[in-house]
Amino acid sequence: MKTLISNIKNLFHFNNKREALDKIVKLVFLLATIISASFIVIITVFIAEEGIKPFITDNNGIGRVDFWKFITGTTWLEGTTFKSNLYGVGYIIVNTLYIAFLSLLIALPIGVLTALFIAKIAPKKLSETLRTIIELLAAIPSIVYGLFGSGVLLPMIYNLAKSFGVQSPGGNSVLATVFVLVLMILPTITALSEVAIRSVGKEIEQGSLALGATKTQTNFKVILTSAKSGIFSSAILGIGRALGEATAVSLVAGNSRTGPNFGVFDITSTLTSTMLQGLKETIGIDYDIRFSVGIILMIVILITNRGLNYVKRKIGNVDVK
């Protein structure tokens, strides 16, 4: 506190014009910094303000939305839009987590194995090429993945479902959503895991080989274990992306109005796709409720992040065979 006050005092004491200019410029820099730092607060405050509205106001006569029912509900909206206040997001939370973790489960092995291939097995030229391919995949905007999913995956899944005797609405399904998300988080996981693998010390690798282990044994038993921490970080980042992905998911998910939906050919909704649904004309409670869903999304991401970071620290201490 004392230093703060003396700093402010110093601010107004200068010797000549150049020093004054200097101080003003420094002030401008400081201002920029404060602006940058304050956005996270602005985001939280304003979204919370809009998002709380359905729960505490009367919503123009429709009635308050019950928070508990909201959190645990298994149907998005009972009754007609703009006339009902029975919104439920509970099943969507379950759907979102289910899909995100499923995507991680599939993308993690593929990504780590590819990273291993690039870092340790492929000859140099091939490694370079593959690394560039991964970078390209990472740079593709999510909307293009959505287009790809919509144009290629949906028809394929529709036919696949038909061969199982399941009538799927155009192919929109849990399977399509998971597939698209796997494609989208794969580059992140691969790139970060590759860095982690490459940074495992050479002496560890040599130590293993000197004991008579094969290259493959060395790769899988020692190098991957040493890169554990980095690989786990890549997984955390990947799942963050999976939870927050909006446009691509909304094109393949199908917008289920009740749930939760676990079957591979079921249509589904995620928190993000719900926020985007029917955005073109909407006002009033239907508009405000999207902010509420946004709050829920932020909370889900926060909890997942905290949880996974906790697990990551635990893994760092316990050693795996």
Place this chain on the structure above:
Amino acid sequence: MSSKRKIIDKLLQITTYFSAIFVVLILSLIFIFVIKNGYTLINWGLITNDYHAQFYNGGIEEITSYSNTDKPDFLTDNDYYSEKWGIAFSDDIDREGKTVIVVSYVAIDSPLNNMFDKNNTDNLDFKIENGNIVTSIKFYDKPSALSMNGAKKMIEALDQENEFREIVFSSLGGGIRGSLITTFYVIGLTLIFALPVGIFTAIYLNEFAKKNRFTNFIRGMIEMLTGVPSIIFGLMGLAVFVPLTIKYTPATSANILSGSLTLAVILLPVIIRSTEESLKVVPDDFRQASLALGANNTQTTFKVVLRSALPGILTATLLSIGRIIGESAALIFAVGTAVKDEISIFGKSTTLAVHIWSLMTDEPANIELASTISIIILATVLFLNLLIKLISRNYMKRINQGG
């Protein structure tokens, strides 16, 4: 080594090969799909045309002279030509499968170049153009020629007459000029907002801030922005920047300005981190030498430090541009999804990425145009990435050579 061991060994190796192949396959599939569906629409008209089809009713006043041009060689037998009027029609099918009549050639001396717009008499230089779709031609003393009767019949009907009452036609639409211009506006505005704030923040954090808890706190707050999905930024834009711009500018709804402000916030962490990285690389000796020569902090910063950090800032800018071009979720909320041909920064519009979203959520989804736009986006992003690689490589070379 036992053979069982050998088999397991080989199997594990094979899994890594398969994973790598999978990744390559996916990239190829995406590119192949996008190119296959989109390349048919690539032409100059795509970039210059409006998206929404415009409908016109054209009339002719006094015809001083008729056309004198022969049928050009590049027209085929499927183009039906009228020498008198200097215009050629051909048959085509629109996206929904209906037959339409398309103007495939207009001669320079065609009287149809000097029509008047029946809906807007102030409209000078009104004419029918190559690529327009003719719905019908209404005559004075005979029934109208309709598009469903085909191009040949329409040309014959027109050729027989020296005047007509009205020609109903429309422009093609489906052009992305509006979205292209919007994208440029958004890139420009976003950078104008984000670069100064981001660079100044980086300068403050790296050059002036002391290492104490307050600074760490500030850094933490900025780092938190990276974990927020872009759709949440979109909500913030809707809740903060849209009302702000409505209040203080001519805007009456979500607009390009509010969208750019939103994107600027998204890009702040990227720009700050990138700039800080390149600032860190500048050796302290530079700063000390400058200060020892009597320059104050500001001069040192601007003249010495920033100059050395320029490549890093350039990289951050290119990265940001790539991110802006690809961003969709945030802009859907902060700018809206209405595709427009008249662009104002205080009005709604769509960037290329949001235009794709709009196309895909229509019934039926316009996959061809969406793919074409994707080709443009992918090509640009690829190009930007290559540029970034080149710059970093040169930068690394310069650093290692003692620049």
Place this chain on the structure above:
Amino acid sequence: MENSVFTISNLNLHYGTFQALNNINIDIEKNKVTALIGPSGCGKSTFLRCLNRMNDLIDKCKISGNVLYHSEDVYQKNYDVISLRTKVGMVFQKPNPFPMTIFDNVAYGPRCQGLKNKNQLYKIVESSLKKAALWEEVKDRLKESAMGLSGGQQQRLCIARAIAMEPEVILMDEPTSALDPIATLKIEELINDLKKNYAIVIVTHSMQQAARISDNTAFFLSGELIEYNQTDVVFTAPKESKTEDYITGRFG
């Protein structure tokens, strides 16, 4: 020689165009400690790595000549390198335990060879740690991470790890240069003990160490083997003047 585990003749090694080893001829004796001394860059570590073919990991490394392990040239085509390395173990300059438990570190080698039986593994781990003089210090924390051990303990762990493979030869590349004097002493005592059962080849920067613990000493200089004899001979009555110069500290 009858007592040789390794017979090396006419060994030449090139890294690209640079010749690192020039016509090396030497026999390594069983159950003896052979020290390799010489100034930095003289090729002693390079030579050491020829014995377990760890030089294979370096690109552009060309070798000619014979390295016979029990009369079989280890550089011949289709030679089972993996198996060679189980019999010729290596301890590195900087201790490099795997980021796993102490138990898993020692059990790593046997596990790679397919041993799964928990009891057998435990026995091997216990006996290896005992032979490496580490058992008493870690017997209660076998399931803790190896990274929590001190430098000296980690190095002994690496020795135990090598011993677990029941090798015939243990190669040591400056094993104590990263350790403090007390840890160094412990390792030297250990080596003295180990030679009863294993042939040890140790590269060392310290002549005093070579003099203390080795039975035979080989002096390398610029890629050539200048002199090779019993340690007390090399240190008290060297035949070559270059050897004498090095030992008396005139260079290196």
